[in-house]
Amino acid sequence: MMPSDKAHIRRDRRPRSVGWLGFIVSLTLTLAGCASSSRDSPDISSLNPLQLDRGQLTVADAAGRVSMPELLSVDEPMREFVQHYTGGLNNSRLKLMSLHEAVRGAGSLGVQYDPFAEGSAREVFRRGTANCLSFASLFIALAREAGLEAHYQWQEVRPQWSKISDRVQVGLHVNVVVRMRDGKRFMVDIDPLPARDITGSQQLTDTEAEALFYNNISMAALADGDLETSWNYLVRALQMSPDMSLLWVNLGALYRTNDQHRDAEQSYLQALVLDFREHSAMTNLAVLYGLEGREEEQDYWLEKLDVHREANPYYHAWRGEEAAATGDWELALRHYNRAVALLPNDSNLLFARGVVYYQLNDLDDAASNIKKAIEFATLNTDVDFYKDELTKVRRAQRVGS
Numbered sequence: 001m002m003p004s005d006k007a008h009i010r011r012d013r014r015p016r017s018v019g020w021l022g023f024i025v026s027l028t029l030t031l032a033g034c035a036s037s038s039r040d041s042p043d044i045s046s047l048n049p050l051q052l053d054r055g056q057l058t059v060a061d062a063a064g065r066v067s068m069p070e071l072l073s074v075d076e077p078m079r080e081f082v083q084h085y086t087g088g089l090n091n092s093r094l095k096l097m098s099l100h101e102a103v104r105g106a107g108s109l110g111v112q113y114d115p116f117a118e119g120s121a122r123e124v125f126r127r128g129t130a131n132c133l134s135f136a137s138l139f140i141a142l143a144r145e146a147g148l149e150a151h152y153q154w155q156e157v158r159p160q161w162s163k164i165s166d167r168v169q170v171g172l173h174v175n176v177v178v179r180m181r182d183g184k185r186f187m188v189d190i191d192p193l194p195a196r197d198i199t200g201s202q203q204l205t206d207t208e209a210e211a212l213f214y215n216n217i218s219m220a221a222l223a224d225g226d227l228e229t230s231w232n233y234l235v236r237a238l239q240m241s242p243d244m245s246l247l248w249v250n251l252g253a254l255y256r257t258n259d260q261h262r263d264a265e266q267s268y269l270q271a272l273v274l275d276f277r278e279h280s281a282m283t284n285l286a287v288l289y290g291l292e293g294r295e296e297e298q299d300y301w302l303e304k305l306d307v308h309r310e311a312n313p314y315y316h317a318w319r320g321e322e323a324a325a326t327g328d329w330e331l332a333l334r335h336y337n338r339a340v341a342l343l344p345n346d347s348n349l350l351f352a353r354g355v356v357y358y359q360l361n362d363l364d365d366a367a368s369n370i371k372k373a374i375e376f377a378t379l380n381t382d383v384d385f386y387k388d389e390l391t392k393v394r395r396a397q398r399v400g401s
Contacts, residue, residue, distance in 0.1 A: 041242040042270055048263045050231045050254070057228060062235035071120045071137040071210055074145050078125050081109070086146040092180050095146050100188060103139060111135060113191050118216055133174045133212060135190035140176055152204035153177045153187070158197045159279075159314045172246070174212065177203065195379045196348040199314070211241035215250060222254055230254055245274040249281050256288060264288060279308055313342035317349055320356070329359045347377040351386055354393075363397045 049056035074082075085102040086095045102108040114129040121141035124130045130138060136152050143150035155173045175189035204212075214237035221229035234254060238247050252267035265288060271281035282301050289298035309315045320335035336353040343349055354369030370390045377383045 042238075042248075042274075044235065044238050044242055047235070047238075047251075048260070050227065050258060051260060052227060052258070057231050059235055059239075062232040065232045066214065066236040069120050069210065069213060070122075071213060072141040072144070072206060073120065073122060074141050075122055078122065078142065079145060081125075082142055082145045092148060093186075096143070096148060096178055096180075096186060096188075099139075099142060099146055099148075103142065104190075111138065111190065118213065130190060132189070132191055133209065133216065136174050136176045137209070137213075139188050143176070143178055149179045150188075151177050151179075152206070152209040154202045154204050154208075155193060155198050156200040156202075157193060158199050159312065159318075174204070174209065195382060208241050208244065211237040211244060211247065214240070215247055218254075219250060222250075222257065227254065227258055243274055245271040245278045245281070248274065249278065249284060252281070252284055256284070261288060261292065277308065279305070282308065311342065313339040313346065313349065316342070317352065320352065324356065324359075329356055332356045333360065345376045347373040347375075347382060347386070350376065351389070354389075358393060358396075363393055363400065367393045367397065 045059055047059050049058045081102070082099070085098050085108070089095045089098060103111055109125070110128060111124065112129050113131070113135075115131050117124070117127065117129040117131050117134055119127065119130070119134045119137075121134075121138040124134050124138040140150040140152065153175050155175060157173055173193055175187060175192070178186045178188060180186070214233045218230045218233035218237065221227075221233065231254060234247065234251055237244075238251065241247065248267050248271035252264040252271070255261070255264035255267060265285065268281040268285045268288070271278045275281075282305050286298050286301040286305065289295075289301065316335045316339035320332045320339060323329070323332035323335060333353070333356045336349065336356055339349050340346070340353055350369045351373035354366045354373060357363075357366035357369060367390060370386055370393060374383055374386045374390065377386060
């Protein structure tokens with residue numbers, strides 16, 4: 001589920017060695033663009049048909065052509081699996097640990113990561129491979145069968161800018177959050193993101209997760225040139241979660257691929273109604289207006305994109321990384337100063353600025369920034385790493401004094 005300048009298509013990243021079961025103190029960040037209860041949902045029934053050579057496809061046409069996946073349904077072998085590994089346990093945390101080991105362990109189910117392995121919980125259980133969304137479906141289904149409170153979670157990934165086009169790509173990732181009776185929460189993931197790359201998170205409903213499932217099928221079909229399948233699944237996704245802005249950007253991409261520019265334009269604008277910060281919608285509008293020679297409107301959205309970019313701390317961090325890669329530490333510092341000014345409590349930005357100060361031989365400021373990074377870090381692994389680096393800086397201070 002990865003929105004790009006053209007469409008929100010996620011191709012899961014390469015697998016790392018193992019899954020992750022980690023404690024979360026809190027999930028306070030929210031994903032931009034979540035639905036507002038005071039706003040009426042868009043009317044999906046009024047979508048203009050997709051005009052193909054063999055005829056048009058309507059919303060009504062899509063209704064009967066998409067099978068229901070039953071993402072979270074379990075069968076008898078799955079119930080027996082849960083009973084075998086958790087049946088004798090009363091402590092919810094022990095149940096979770098045992099279930100996680102059973103699902104990921106090589107000696108039991110041993111589910112392996114495959115970025116293209118979509119499917120329901122039952123399909124993953126039989127197949128033994130999963131991407132981030134299908135693994136989440138499997139684990140949630142098994143966890144709930146074991147009496148645990150498990151939910152989908154959507155994580156937003158730190159934006160990445162293109163060196164060539166200066167365009168942004170924002171990644172989206174799905175995993176599982178399990179809540180214990182004492183309120184503590186654990187995160188389960190087949191392919192966990194580095195903590196420094198996570199910029200926000202939001203619990204998803206089962207319905208929203210199902211919409212993302214349909215969306216992934218639609219975008220794979222669009223990439224393969226199968227516009228009919230793409231339409232059917234994307235309409236179904238929109239029917240389930242009409243307030244999800246990324247689906248409207250993808251609908252615009254589908255319309256634009258089919259040369260229905262006015263319909264594409266309206267879809268991108270609808271995405272911006274739902275989330276005025278929807279970068280992909282802005283980018284697509286600028287591209288669309290450029291194709292049509294509508295320079296004034298293109299300039300308007302390009303200016304909006306510039307404002308969006310300049311207000312994003314991760315853009316300045318990216319510029320800082322680029323400057324550091326060329327050895328221009330003064331320029332890197334200016335960019336990291338801007339990034340930290342925009343997001344002053346981000347431990348990764350503070351640590352990176354500390355590294356820049358170290359390269360500039362400003363050891364006092366290097367130590368100060370790394371100490372702040374330790375203060376704001378939330379993961380023990382980050383804290384330990386920062387402390388080791390701070391020790392090196394202090395050693396250099398003693399040598400220089």
